[in-house]
Amino acid sequence: MSPWRRQGWLPLLALLLGAAGPRSGFETMTPELQAMQRDDAGNPGMLSVLEGEALFAREGCAACHAAAALRGVAARYPAHDAARGGPIDLAGRIAECREQRAGRPPLPRESQPMLALQSFVAHQSRGLPITPDPRLAEARAEGERLFRERRGQLNLSCAQCHETLAGGRLAGANIPEGHPNGYPLYRLEWQALGSLQRRLRGCFTGVRAEPLAPGSPAALALEAYLFGRAAGLPIETPAVRP
Secondary structure, three states, X not given: OOXXXXXXXXXXXXXXXXXXXXXXXXXXXXXHHHHHHHOOOOOOXXXXXHHHHHHHHHOOXXXXXXXXXXXXXXXXXXXXXXXXXXXXXXXXXXHHXXXXXXXXXXOOOOOHHHHHHHHHHHHOOOOOEOOOOXXXXXXXXXXXXXXXXXXXXXXXXXXXXXXXXXXXXXOOEEOOXXXXXXXXXXXXXXXXXXXXXXXXXXXXXXXXXXXXXXXXXXXXXXXXXXXXXXXXXXXXXXXXXX
């Protein structure tokens, strides 16, 4: 009897799943939500992209950065920042650029103008594969530790939901693999555009754990790991999610 016959179909299934690579949350959505994301006229996140385009011109960003030159930028973030000696995410880079080059105070991370600028910049890379910065190996290792660490009153880790139980259902909803390739994205639950770090805070709160401070080293490390884990997935910004 062959080993496959003796052990059943589980090893073959595991092999096939392992070879499949990361799976975007887009694939687990209903056809109606997929159609909403695909249709730029019906995707509510596109309003923020248009707002970001106007801000990009009004804030003087276009004086240094041509929109066409932004293609591929978001696919490489978080990136290593020499001055920080660690990762910086796209929101941090926009804030830094605005403060140092334009002499203006940084926009709050969750403000609509910041989300709009992020959306516009990331939208220029839509369809391009995530390409993690190889210099962030140390940050990704810390992020993976956080991803697998049990926390909160429910004593759960990110990995338990988004690896072990990915593809299953929780309270009637699909459990995605938790990839960040669509952020900033429009979430129906929020009825608004939101950042990846907002989603992370929601997950931490859901397991009754202390959320990570926005832009903190721990939050950036976890973000770096998540983007590394999603390597090869296309940027979808602005994605739509339930």
